Amino acid sequence: MVKLVLLHKADSIYEDEPDVVYDFPRSYLKAAREGVGDWIVYYEPVKAGPRGYFAVAKIRTVIPKPGVEGRFLAIIEPGSYLPFDREVPRLVNGRPLEVSLAESDGSPRKGGAVQRAVRRLPEADFAKIVNLGLPYDLERQEETRYDPAAGGFAEDALAFQRPVTERLTRRPYRDVAFRRKVREAYDYRCAISGLRLRNGGGRPEVQAAHIRPVEKGGSDFVRNGLALSGTVHWMFDRGLISVAEDCETILISRNKVPGDVIQRLLRPDGKLLKPSDARDWPSPVNLQWHRENVFGQVLSDAPIDWG
Template identity: 40%
Template sequence: MKAVLDTKPESAYDDEIASRYHFPPRYLGIMSDCVGDWVVFRRPRAAGEGIAYFATGRVTAIVPDHKNVGYNYAMIEDFLKFDKPVAWRADGRYAESALRAMADISQVGLYLRGRSCRELQENDFALIASAGLSDTLDPANAIQLGLDAANVDAATWGILHDPSWPVERRIVAMLINRKIRDANFRHAICRAYSKRCAVTGIRIINGGGRAEVQAAHIVPVDKGGPDTVQNGIALCSTAHWLFDRHLISIDEEYRLLVSRNKIPAELKGLFQPQCERVLLPDDSRLWPSQHYLADHRQQFGSL
């Protein structure tokens, strides 16, 4: 069963949305029904922004919270943040069928009290997720995101363009497809870093509108790293190669660490001075997480 999970940054619950959702006893039944299926996360109205769905993920298990009797964690995998928030109500129409069915919309707020976890219909999920990935799926962005015919395999091309796919099945296929997830991740990283390499400061856009910069995961996906901006950094191809091999890293103050004896001197001249920070997004909420950087530094230090 698919569901909507409400969450907020200042929540008292022990949430780490990309990996776990903390919930009280009354939601155990509905959350158990979600295991193996997809959910969307909804944020409240805050900081001048409207109520909106902002990400999706797949519930893989329910794990007890041994510190709080009756409380549990829904373990989340395949987390994917939307390209942009999806309004919960647009042009007078709610995105959730249960809310659309209400005769008196003034009672919506009352109805949602005590329903921070609630069922979501399949077609509503498909429409929300499709709207959330609208930039990634826009044909105008295919070349710069690597989803053009020259860069995708036949299976991915079919998911994107075969009209025989049912909408609900197509969306789920997109959410687990590596090429499409990489495109979403690249879009988010390029936007956060203004298409500029964090290490060299280089910003190059080719004739087709594709940035030279690459989206690097700090903790690789195959090692459990999520597709989140906080687990990523924009790097030129050379810096990306060095970063993936732990020949460069980033310290607690976001300064560059360089393996002195394993990098040619001519390459070191490309880097930002080590006493200065690497280039970071304007929004500090998008900076690389020190949790992921610590993992990367540990391997850097072992060389």
């Protein structure tokens, strides 16, 4: 096994869905197969945008692309994708983070390995990139963000001693990383009510909801998330609210939700508030999964006390 860097462009001719599959030509097949079972870092090339390194994931297997000669698919391990808390620049202090992209004096190389869509990544370079994008103390940063005196991190006091890959698999760490990215993408507003509420200390009240739960095959991709207020999150998880096939009209289980509750909780136009960056818009596939598997599937027929 070997770690890899995979180049990704949102408008590429290759049909990538970063948390699900990576589409590539035969010329990269050998390297991709070497990466099966190991972690990869996603990278946005200069001509595609400013992000640089922006996420990690793990390759589960590599298969031929059905119906397309000379193309292959790297299938991403379900639940492994995790966006960086902050995108990592291509150069730090004028030097590439990848050894293979640097000249002997540390200056950036041109051409060659720089242009490869799939390239091998030494363990040290992987750790360096991940530590910049997903710092070991991210949980502490979030906990003290609005309350500098917050504690409760005795168990994690030595988190920096953990291997990077162990950190990437810890559910509490991933939950914090997901919450930060989703709430930021929606500018701390509830996607259904449109409200941006903060408590007395300035802490945002909006929560990060998985559209398709991780335990049901969902990922920690922002496109599998919605920023929702506590009440709306509860309703969404219980199938009282969903999003229509147009990916913007809010659906309500009207036989379960009173009209006055709908008026208080929905945006006036009945449309979903989306992130300003289209790359963060909720995935149609995930929304479809929620409609088909959660919406209208309230576990009990007992009346709900709406207060």
